[in-house]
Amino acid sequence: MPDSPLSASPYEVLGVASDADDATLRLAYRRALRSAHPDTGGDVVRFHAVQLAWELVGTPDARALFDRGARGGAPAPSREAWAPAAPKPRRDSRPLARTYGHPGGLSRERYLGLIREWAGRGVTVADPYDPALVRSAPRDIRHVLADALAEEASARALSTLGIAYTVWHDVATDAAGHGLPPKLDHLVLGPTGLFAIQSEDWGGPVAMKRGELVGAALDGERPMRALAARAKAIGRAAKVKPTALVIVVPDEHAEESLELGGTNRGAVVALVRRSRLSSAVREGLPGSAHLGGTEVMEVRSRLQVVVRFA
Known part of the structure; x- marks a missing residue:
């Protein structure tokens, strides 16, 4: 378990x-x-x-x-496994990717609000990350916390990409007007392309079918369609086009380390295990366009102007 x-x-x-x-x-x-x-x-x-x-x-x-x-x-x-992790001192001097934003921040804020609302007015929640409290909460509340942890785990992996990459976390998007979460979890730019990435944990296995994810745990969700809408909103504002749409899940929830699902408006679609994320971005997805140095700088400049954080 x-x-x-x-x-x-x-x-x-x-x-x-x-x-x-x-x-x-x-x-x-x-x-x-x-x-x-x-x-x-x-x-x-x-x-x-x-x-x-x-x-x-x-x-x-x-x-x-x-x-x-x-x-x-x-x-x-333990509560330490689910509570926000304290910063750890670095043990090496390798340059990391440039990162902006607070990965998992909005999801944690939502979780804290929901868990206290569920506990009831006038009830003091001494420790919102107490394992017994979390286990007793409704699934939709636990799902929000699971997503926060997934986003933080992906952010740790993406930070190791190196100085050639720029990563934005919790990017706000007007796609929220269609009933979607008001953000894109991660936007990654580097020589292997512009990646729009969502980190998810549905608590069960998922698979790719005709460019969309399927699985009993999804309960009718269409996550790849939602990701494409978020990426399109950001790309339209910056006048850039994502080259890849990636959904990241815990390793045990995907049969393959990397499963492709065709393209969506020219962007390669993929389901990726969490342990494969950094190498998938560093190597680039099969069929996904790479960017030249000048193009990377131009896209970065355009994104820096329009990116807002949720």
Whole structure:
């Protein structure tokens, strides 16, 4: 079970409430194991998830540890894993990409507002990143926090691109008028092109189909279409054209490290695993136009004039 706010708890995997008694928990485990067993037509991934869930809450001692915020005696997703990370001193002197904006800032602001609203008026939320509080929140609130973490992880990867690249985070866009989030997560410019990038965590696998993402976790979303609208709004304002539209997801949510989906208004469309992001940008996407030095400087100048931060 990955340490994501959207990861199902052992109780959710077994289909019981977190305060279920031991007999109910045991019965739910047996039923879940039987229905998920590969020999009876079940799914091997779910079968392993059920087994892991039982390891975490199947005995009184293990359950007590989990309910206190520990998993099987090992550290659980701690508040430090989900709270804003403190800046770390650099250990090398390699030049980093030039970066602007606050990655994940708007998503964290939204999360803090939503979690306090959900807790209720007059209720003091001492620690909005307490794992027990996060696990108990509705999925849409946990999704906002998961997206903030995804944006921050991508920003760390993009910072390693080198001085030839410029990165803008949380870029405001008027595409919000169509019911879309009011920003583009990352805009990256360098010799391998102009990349419009969204960092996402839907809590489940997604795949590319006819230029759009599909998957049960999307719940009807059309994320590539939304990304194209955001990129178009920024490109129109700066009179530039993105060369690539990229959606980044946790490694375990994509079957391939890089999956292409054709083009959208001349921009190559791709689904990329998080661990592959920096190399995909540095190498350039297959079929995506590269930019000459003079062209990079001209595009950067135009973007610097129009870029606003959400």
